[in-house]
Amino acid sequence: MAAAFVAHMIRMKREGFVPNRDVILALTADEEIIPSKFSGVEYLLKNHRNLIDAALALNEGGSGLLDNNGKYLYHGVQAGEKSISDISPRSDQSRRP
Secondary structure, rough: OOHHHHHHHHHHOOOOOOOOOOOOOOOOOOOOOOOOOOOHHHHHHHHHHHOOOOOOOOOOOEEEEEOOOOOEEEEEOOOOOOOOOOOOOOOOOHHHO
């Protein structure tokens, strides 16, 4: 996923895209284990918030589609990711072979 984001940033630069604000790419680790001494996001927030302070943030969730010529058709944005599900596995001994 990181390679795709970097490739996209390179492509925007090559195509001369000039955004009306900064585009910040923050590639971090351990985002799902907080607190963690290796959490990149937690470290950035505590020590370098000014580098990632943005009006809008997107995560890697979502999807996109290019046509056969590489033209962007759409880029979907993920609105939610995880939910809780209670699962109670059980065994039916009467169906044993």
